[in-house]
Amino acid sequence: MEYDMTAQQKEGFDEMMMRRALQLALNGAGGVSPNPMVGAVIVAPGGRIIGEGWHRRYGGAHAEVNAVRSVAAADEPLLPQSTIYVTLEPCSHHGKTPPCSLLLREKGFRRVAVGMVDPNPKVAGRGIRMLREAGAEVTTGILETECRRLNVRFITAQTLRRPWIQLKWAESADGYIAGRRGEERAIFSSPLSMTLMHKERAMTDAILVGTDTLLTDNPSLTTRLWPGRDPVPVLFRSERWDESDTGIRLLSRNPIILDPDTPLADNMHLLMERHGITSLMVEGGSRILQSFVDSGLYDEIRIERSPAPLHAGTPAPHIAERTRHDAYSHAQGGARGGIKKT
Ligand code: AOF
Numbered sequence: 001m002e003y004d005m006t007a008q009q010k011e012g013f014d015e016m017m018m019r020r021a022l023q024l025a026l027n028g029a030g031g032v033s034p035n036p037m038v039g040a041v042i043v044a045p046g047g048r049i050i051g052e053g054w055h056r057r058y059g060g061a062h063a064e065v066n067a068v069r070s071v072a073a074a075d076e077p078l079l080p081q082s083t084i085y086v087t088l089e090p091c092s093h094h095g096k097t098p099p100c101s102l103l104l105r106e107k108g109f110r111r112v113a114v115g116m117v118d119p120n121p122k123v124a125g126r127g128i129r130m131l132r133e134a135g136a137e138v139t140t141g142i143l144e145t146e147c148r149r150l151n152v153r154f155i156t157a158q159t160l161r162r163p164w165i166q167l168k169w170a171e172s173a174d175g176y177i178a179g180r181r182g183e184e185r186a187i188f189s190s191p192l193s194m195t196l197m198h199k200e201r202a203m204t205d206a207i208l209v210g211t212d213t214l215l216t217d218n219p220s221l222t223t224r225l226w227p228g229r230d231p232v233p234v235l236f237r238s239e240r241w242d243e244s245d246t247g248i249r250l251l252s253r254n255p256i257i258l259d260p261d262t263p264l265a266d267n268m269h270l271l272m273e274r275h276g277i278t279s280l281m282v283e284g285g286s287r288i289l290q291s292f293v294d295s296g297l298y299d300e301i302r303i304e305r306s307p308a309p310l311h312a313g314t315p316a317p318h319i320a321e322r323t324r325h326d327a328y329s330h331a332q333g334g335a336r337g338g339i340k341k342t
């Protein structure tokens, strides 16, 4: 069947298989960071899928290895005539696992279809080169935009050496993020938006709040409404609290503590380089959020706006119209960040 297809049909078939690989990759969400999510599909001549796999957890087998392992013994002789679709270039380095390109070479795959080149400088095209040198036909850039979007966090961390930064706040219809001091705490979220927020947290490595928010809200910043890991708390050291204060919830969760006198950009690099944080959600308060906005250190802003006005209180961070556009241009090579309103 595959051989009778027109070029256009072949392209459509490639995309369909890559879409399946993307679907598989997503199963790794919340479990593989700081590694990327990766999916792989093995297709025998005639178009039958004989193997599937994905990267399941950090430190574990890569997608290609799991896909090869999933092939039934009876289908193994088909591997040299088969195509493997992988959302990310097969690796060429000895990391926690041996190079996938070697495995694919050993199995003799006729063709390797790749979504995007691995931005990890240890790989960066070497996997593709190795496979081509071994005689495999390598096609790259299949559903590249989708593959990049899936791993914006990994790509940002690898290329900018800082986490993907999401600023997040909830505001009243008239643009306040909190009521006046001493007033009862205003609630802007609905049960549904809270659940979505927790889902988002479960996909995020770390979560940062400023000292005012830490002391006035005493937040827990867990993902209790969604299955998954709680993000690591990130705080700024301050004389207003000390590490022995058992009343502050976040202190019991082994927070990363940043030096407030270090420039924000350097602190962001440190999160990535020293702690392996590839994504950071900044949850407030307004002063901290504003400092991220002003330094242009963000990839996405998520604003939740309540239909009800508050009339007075702490104004939401100010984003200039120009900055709103910047939020889009900050996106990494085709991956779209931006301002989302929920
Ligand atoms: C692949 N397939 O499924 C993944 C890849 O420490 P390791 O050995 O797990 O290697 C991690 C690096 O390997 C990671 O930074 C990225 O460059 C690549 N991830 N590569 O061929 C996979 N997860």
Ligand code: ZN
Binding pocket: 062, 063, 064, 090, 091, 092, 098, 099, 100, 101
């Ligand atoms: Zn690999």
